[in-house]
Amino acid sequence: MYWNYRVVEFTNKQNKPYFEICEVHYDENDKPYAWGEIMPAESFDELKEDYEYIRKAFESPVLKVVDDKLVQVTD
Numbered sequence: 627m628y629w630n631y632r633v634v635e636f637t638n639k640q641n642k643p644y645f646e647i648c649e650v651h652y653d654e655n656d657k658p659y660a661w662g663e664i665m666p667a668e669s670f671d672e673l674k675e676d677y678e679y680i681r682k683a684f685e686s687p688v689l690k691v692v693d694d695k696l697v698q699v700t701d
Contacts, residue, residue: 628652631683635690647683658696
């Protein structure tokens with residue numbers, strides 16, 4: 627199991643989409659199963675390192691929350 631940063635699409639109460647970069651966790655079959663907020667960095671250097679990982683989130687397909695589960699958005 628592992629985690630990375632991904633762009634995740636949510637829907638607000640007005641049924642409008644919004645996006646966040648989240649920490650996404652994967653199961654042993656590489657399926658995303660949980661997400662959470664990005665934790666604050668403890669130092670400037672850690673924040674710079676985190677930024678490099680966060681930047682990579684834009685290289686992967688968007689994940690969307692559907693019925694409290696993450697699904698990959700396809701074009």
